[in-house]
Amino acid sequence: MSFLIGEKMTGGYGGADILHDCTIAADQGEIAVIVGPNGAGKSTAMKAVFGMLNIHSGRVMLDGEDITALTPQARVAKGMAFVPQTSNVFPTMSVEENLEMGAFLRRDNIQETIDQVYELFPILGDKRRQNAGELSGGQRQQVAVGRALMTQPKVLMLDEPTAGVSPIVMDELFDRIIEVARTGISILMVEQNARQALDIADKGYVLVQGRNRYTDTGQALMNNPDVRKSFLGG
């Protein structure tokens, strides 16, 4: 059984169900990527795993523990971290203060973790006194990921981390995400740039209309002619 698993989740934001029997899982040190066409319920699936919407059947398990009933805040305390797609930084606070706020729940010394984040994203170290709102889109995404890492999570969930950044920055962000995964953190990520994302993914989930359509390793999905034709543009 996987370290993190959202199993047979069915639910939505209130009205009609968006997810139908959807299963998403990630193992330790593994990158799992959710791809699919617009409106497939990719972000919704991730939010369901994080407890931001109600699922009325199915369950979410973290490290063998059923966390389906927990609030997102309680899941943070359990070792999950979430980077929203938009407004994912505190714009009028400095980079360093953003990181401090990420570690708000921690009572121990956070300096070591801050240094680790600066090591991972050297540009943030240079700009530690600058307000996050004044940074470029790519740098802001780095702050957002850094903030999420401050709780020393076991699972990092990213909702379209490369939305609106240039291809060069995207490649660099993916490199950093691989580095994070190598430290043993599970990564669950929703991506629009399906091809590049599947390239680095250990596991890929192709969702269509809130259902699992294909589930395989990233490489296998890339080589699957059906997936290529329908979702990767040939």
Add this chain to the structure above:
Amino acid sequence: MELLNALILMANFVLVPALAYGSQLALGALGVTLIYGILRFSNFAHGDTMAFGTMAVILFTWWFQSMGINLGPLPTALLALPFGIAICAGFVLATDKLVYKFYRQQRAAPVIYVIASVGVMFVLNGIVRFIIGPDDQAFADGERFIVRARSFKEWTGLEEGLTIKVSQGITVITAVLVVAALFWFLNRTRTGKSMRAFSDNEDLALLSGINPDKVVMVTWIIAAALATIAGTLYGLDKSFKPFTYFQLLLPIFAAAIVGGLGNPLGAIAGGYVIAFSEIMVTYAYKKFIGYMAPGDWSPDSLLQLLGTNYKFSVSFVILLLVLLLRPTGLFKGKSV
């Protein structure tokens, strides 16, 4: 000599009063801007919160005076201030629990909060008048002047005198200390930073594990403290009358909006902008021009742009201009 006289004249009638009045407005606007930034609504009850806090300070001052406790040359009200703040904070927290908490749980739209705060304003209005009455109340004691006009004239040999009241000196000094303490709190402490984070991005603050109840509580306490301090300083400088405090709501809001709602630095700048505009527009420049003009010529009219009765229109005009030309205020705040 003429030039010096003219400068002293301006200092006496414009600079010193505007600095004091500006500091009072700045402290009031800081409370408004904090509530706007963190609780996300315009608190129309702020003027009457000031009146309530000041009333508590006055009652304590009278009690201390009756027991013969005083601060010598300083007004006894300073000693009563912490007690007034405590009462005001308690009252404001009770209002939050009884009124605003309900709307917070409903995730009500800001305009609903605003209307609720108008209701709180009327209730506060009534409570203050019921307890202390609608009339002017005197509670200033101690020394009255730091610099007296007559001794200043004797000392400098100038025709014009400079008066600095103790209340004005205390106002400016207190404002500087309070603002410094507030900024230290917001920028250096864990709780203060969590308040800024909550103001910046509420959802992300919740995700980071910041306790919203604590943020809301601390915000109310700080707003109550700022309101009580601002109200007491205003009362010492001018006089305490509940209706005047209700009227202060306009210049205070104008100050907060001019500076940029939600931006503490802006609130302070806005306070001085409003105070200086109000006083400079309603000041009669006849004597000043008399000094500056060559020879003995002096203008026939008072050279007053606007009668003091119309001073509130100054706030209105500035408010309109800012909203039309720069809705986010001088310092980048949230647009209204």
